[in-house]
Amino acid sequence: MEENHASKMSKKELAKRYVLFIVSLFISALGVAITQKSALGVSPISSVANVLSLKMTALTLGNWLIIWNCLLIVGQILLLRRKFQWVQLLQIPLSFLFGYFTDFWVWVVHFIPFNGYPVQLTMVVVGTLILAFGISLSV
Numbered sequence: 001m002e003e004n005h006a007s008k009m010s011k012k013e014l015a016k017r018y019v020l021f022i023v024s025l026f027i028s029a030l031g032v033a034i035t036q037k038s039a040l041g042v043s044p045i046s047s048v049a050n051v052l053s054l055k056m057t058a059l060t061l062g063n064w065l066i067i068w069n070c071l072l073i074v075g076q077i078l079l080l081r082r083k084f085q086w087v088q089l090l091q092i093p094l095s096f097l098f099g100y101f102t103d104f105w106v107w108v109v110h111f112i113p114f115n116g117y118p119v120q121l122t123m124v125v126v127g128t129l130i131l132a133f134g135i136s137l138s139v
Contacts, residue, residue: 024137025098031131033105036061037114038123043131062103069095 009017035042042050049064059067073091077084114120 021094021138022097024134025094026101026134027137028131028134029098029101030105030109031127031129031134032061032065032102033109034127034130035124036106036127037109037112038120038127039114040120040124043128060103061106062099062101064099065102066095066099069098 032042032046036046036050041047046061046065049061049068052064052068053059053061056064070092073088073095076088114123
């Protein structure tokens with residue numbers, strides 16, 4: 001049986017990776033908030049939560065992201081069954097962090113005026129680039 005990669009890493013290296021991943025979530029959440037504020041669309045993974053937050057306003061975009069990501073994790077468990085690695089349940093607290101970070105950034109960017117199509121288009125490109133950078137850090 002092959003040992004997984006995480007067990008071969010030192011605790012210090014593993015801690016660094018988790019910190020970097022949390023930073024990447026923070027940056028990615030900024031990208032999601034900016035693209036949502038631009039009102040020209042969001043990334044595919046955020047689209048369901050975005051629509052739900054617009055239609056059912058009792059919950060924030062971040063709350064819907066938490067719910068949606070947790071539903072995706074349940075789907076992952078159902079699809080993989082015995083092949084599901086229980087360490088993957090760490091996705092749940094990380095989903096909560098991502099949701100909270102997104103709500104924080106939505107609150108921050110709501111102060112910024114996005115008036116006019118050229119500004120909206122520029123901001124969706126900026127948000128997409130920030131999201132891409134955040135995702136690249138997580139990989």
